[in-house]
Amino acid sequence: MLELLIPANAIDAIGSFINAGGPVVVALLISTFLMWVLISERALYFAFWHRGIVGKANSSWGQRDERSSWEAYAYRERLISQVRIENQRNLNVIRALILITPLLGLLGTVTGMLEVFQVIVDTGASNARLMASGISRATIPTMTGLAVALTGVLAINYLERKHTQSIARLSQGLKVEAGMGHGSHRRLTGSSLEAGEVNITPLLDIVFILLIFFIVTATFLDEIGIGLSSPEDDPPEELQRPPPTLILSVRNDGFVLIDDVRLVDPRSVTPIVEAFRAENPNGVVLISAARDARVETTVLVLDQTRVAGVEPAVALQERR
Incomplete structure (x- = not known):
């Protein structure tokens, strides 16, 4: 593993991985790179820039003298919505990339199966060595897509938790005084984020992988008949x-x-x-x-x- 820290060895390992997985792995790597760039940007936002935005909202609310009217409540909701918009920036794109990666893995499975079937058509037999390339192209994209999706789910759940905690603290900080005759104020804006998840539909490609294994392990035998000799075939006396x-x-x-x-x-x-x-x-x-x-x-x-x-x-x- 330490050898991969050397740039030349790392480049060779990535090249071998791409050759074994096929062109679908390239699309997966691009999606992974883009997803983690956005995740890193959001992590930096919550670590450094988020405090300034929340502080600005608290300062704007603190400068307001009247806090009991309907207009004050609407102004408070606007401040919360502005922070919510900043918190949710690029989160939908991250969710989309998390859902795309298993689908790309499924695409790699299908292309690998097509290559395996082509080997069977060309050779007329289930030769495991000839099918090894197709099996790699079917399994490596699936493994990569699932690994990327799982790490993305962990990251998006962390970002959503930070967002929820931020909005909860901001809502508690922007207190509204009860107005006479207004009764309880209903919430004007805001909706909770959907929890990050992995779409299990692409996981059905496991069935296709099992089908490949059945094809590889199957043996095609020629039927051997029972030899019978007719009276004409008897040897002479x-x-x-x-x-x-x-x-x-x-x-x-x-x-x-x-x-x-x-x-x-x-x-x-x-x-x-x-x-x-x-x-x-x-x-x-x-x-x-x-x-x-x-x-x-x-x-x-x-x-x-x-x-x-x-x-x-x-x-x-x-x-x-």
């Missing part, structure tokens, strides 16, 4: 047949039976497997060892099969 199998049965006498047809030596299994794999690339080699087959023979057949580049399936018959 040849693809559904089991792959050819080469069965190597290890016997208890140390020989290997190939497909239950011929006996071979375990050391000659490699060329047989290579020839089978050449004819049937998708074929399966199965080693079936008898219950009483020697382990050394089974391991030798397994090694011979792996030398041929095939990882066989091994089935061992359980010993009883």
